[in-house]
Amino acid sequence: MTLVSDCNEGELIAKFAHLLPRGQRTLLGIGDDCAQINAPEGSFIVTTDLIVEDEHFHRAWSDPEQIGARVAAQNLADIAAMGGRCSALVVGVVLRADTEVEWMLSVVRGIGDRARAAGAGVVGGDMSKGPLTVLTITAMGYCAGAPIRRDGAQAGDVLAFSGRAGLSNAGLDLLCGGHVDPLLRDTSACGILGEALDAYRAPSPPLESGPAAAAAGAHAMMDLSDGIAQDARRMARASGVVIELDRSALLAEAAPLTELGAICGKNPFEWVLCGGEDHGMLATFAPDARLPEGFRPIGRVRAVAQGEEATLLLDGVTVTGGWDHFRMS
Amino acid sequence: MTLVSDCNEGELIAKFAHLLPRGQRTLLGIGDDCAQINAPEGSFIVTTDLIVEDEHFHRAWSDPEQIGARVAAQNLADIAAMGGRCSALVVGVVLRADTEVEWMLSVVRGIGDRARAAGAGVVGGDMSKGPLTVLTITAMGYCAGAPIRRDGAQAGDVLAFSGRAGLSNAGLDLLCGGHVDPLLRDTSACGILGEALDAYRAPSPPLESGPAAAAAGAHAMMDLSDGIAQDARRMARASGVVIELDRSALLAEAAPLTELGAICGKNPFEWVLCGGEDHGMLATFAPDARLPEGFRPIGRVRAVAQGEEATLLLDGVTVTGGWDHFRMS
Numbered sequence: 001m002t003l004v005s006d007c008n009e010g011e012l013i014a015k016f017a018h019l020l021p022r023g024q025r026t027l028l029g030i031g032d033d034c035a036q037i038n039a040p041e042g043s044f045i046v047t048t049d050l051i052v053e054d055e056h057f058h059r060a061w062s063d064p065e066q067i068g069a070r071v072a073a074q075n076l077a078d079i080a081a082m083g084g085r086c087s088a089l090v091v092g093v094v095l096r097a098d099t100e101v102e103w104m105l106s107v108v109r110g111i112g113d114r115a116r117a118a119g120a121g122v123v124g125g126d127m128s129k130g131p132l133t134v135l136t137i138t139a140m141g142y143c144a145g146a147p148i149r150r151d152g153a154q155a156g157d158v159l160a161f162s163g164r165a166g167l168s169n170a171g172l173d174l175l176c177g178g179h180v181d182p183l184l185r186d187t188s189a190c191g192i193l194g195e196a197l198d199a200y201r202a203p204s205p206p207l208e209s210g211p212a213a214a215a216a217g218a219h220a221m222m223d224l225s226d227g228i229a230q231d232a233r234r235m236a237r238a239s240g241v242v243i244e245l246d247r248s249a250l251l252a253e254a255a256p257l258t259e260l261g262a263i264c265g266k267n268p269f270e271w272v273l274c275g276g277e278d279h280g281m282l283a284t285f286a287p288d289a290r291l292p293e294g295f296r297p298i299g300r301v302r303a304v305a306q307g308e309e310a311t312l313l314l315d316g317v318t319v320t321g322g323w324d325h326f327r328m329s
Numbered sequence: 330m331t332l333v334s335d336c337n338e339g340e341l342i343a344k345f346a347h348l349l350p351r352g353q354r355t356l357l358g359i360g361d362d363c364a365q366i367n368a369p370e371g372s373f374i375v376t377t378d379l380i381v382e383d384e385h386f387h388r389a390w391s392d393p394e395q396i397g398a399r400v401a402a403q404n405l406a407d408i409a410a411m412g413g414r415c416s417a418l419v420v421g422v423v424l425r426a427d428t429e430v431e432w433m434l435s436v437v438r439g440i441g442d443r444a445r446a447a448g449a450g451v452v453g454g455d456m457s458k459g460p461l462t463v464l465t466i467t468a469m470g471y472c473a474g475a476p477i478r479r480d481g482a483q484a485g486d487v488l489a490f491s492g493r494a495g496l497s498n499a500g501l502d503l504l505c506g507g508h509v510d511p512l513l514r515d516t517s518a519c520g521i522l523g524e525a526l527d528a529y530r531a532p533s534p535p536l537e538s539g540p541a542a543a544a545a546g547a548h549a550m551m552d553l554s555d556g557i558a559q560d561a562r563r564m565a566r567a568s569g570v571v572i573e574l575d576r577s578a579l580l581a582e583a584a585p586l587t588e589l590g591a592i593c594g595k596n597p598f599e600w601v602l603c604g605g606e607d608h609g610m611l612a613t614f615a616p617d618a619r620l621p622e623g624f625r626p627i628g629r630v631r632a633v634a635q636g637e638e639a640t641l642l643l644d645g646v647t648v649t650g651g652w653d654h655f656r657m658s
Contacts, residue, residue, distance in 0.1 A: 033411055034407055046363055
């Protein structure tokens, strides 16, 4: 068992370099002061997201590949949510000195596999020891046309969603509540329970939905990272509109989670509205637009009435976010 | 006294957003899933560097502005070392819950001020609580022509250096050895001692030397982050050449550090050769090139002889790096 403290940085980089895709847009890869990335569009988009041990993940609950996949997925979802595709990732890693090299390599493999699947390169990084594990990724990408912003929702638009709402939160509650063995890793035969664990441990955002929504003329789009209640409200405020959620559509999203709700003693409607880290795509389209594959309508956009604020409504009541503010059904 | 644990992320972002420059190349700034940055050259360069509390800095030794300036400077130096200029930074922050908001704002101010001076925007970030402070910056930039790589040194070239060699390590030894009051912050009247403390706490890389070297036709360039011994050897190996250091030129670099060497009981020649975090620019130029302002010749490049390896020589002896391998004079 080799620990990272037994290696110098050069040895560690040599060990994991071959796990990382170079990327089709990489003009100069790992090994110099900077990498160089092609951007024939004449601009690029960029986002950064970090995860901290025992805040965002637990070593006992997730395989290291899943931890790497998780932080990659979060960043890739932000790129997709602009209608973009990822060209390159850089990675910052803080590791405990007693971390096994194999564990670290598996984290790197998880990042590399997700980058490869998205067509992106992993083109640089930095590493330090520290008292706990922190993984920071910065993702860069490109859009075929203008990036789809969150402030473009227009009166008359349909609010649509692609992905799985509430599933990650259900997985977290299964683990937090002790309803599953945290060492259960082969979830393939576990149905919706396995899907929820996978969604929490290593979310699989519908990355293709981002560029597809842009191509279909989406007016506004954002990554669903803090739950529909928070994120749709942010979109409404940024756009200066009122968004009215459709309860029956949200209940349809919650229906597959009924069994898990019973196990955890939670209302699946709450998971759908307030659950974080789903990393689905929330977008608005003109009422006559044909929704791209994967998107379901979950609400509509209207103009702000006189004296009214830009906000999010459910059954005519302002959704202010947080668990306590929802009438559950 | 407000602690970061008294605020939510939105409140914190609102507090520091006005401390951060938008950047002239920023098409879409903070507030969406991604920022968008102009890159009319059709490509961009990218680097990432992180610092960890008690590994790379100590709260008791440095002002928070200096800590922010330090991590910004490291990244800006990597951009300059390709011959580039920085367009945008994104910042990842892990903070202890008991961190004062004012301390955090000062770190952000330090980052923002360095970004502004370099003409760059701070266009995004992510924040989490954790058991200690970690600052990760990713810097993106552009080059007027091709980036200057470290593997381009050619036989016959002059090795030249811009910046201050050994000064940061001298500052660290002053603090580590208890030779100065760590609370001494106004260093303006302290001569070389003050310069050394400043260089350690918040290095000021000669950022303009990077594009100037590129314009002057530099064949190879890199940021001096691990000392001349390590970094010039890396350049020699990457380029497949032998680099011969000039002892008299290095002694001239060490001369201003004589007094500090006496205080710390250290040989300033060791600081110059092996001291880390100087963030100067190490570059090679054709023998007939006019060196840009700030660069001094410190060695020369020759072809590898039969049976010889690409390496770094001092007085004909291979410099293998590390304190023990040098004959001091």
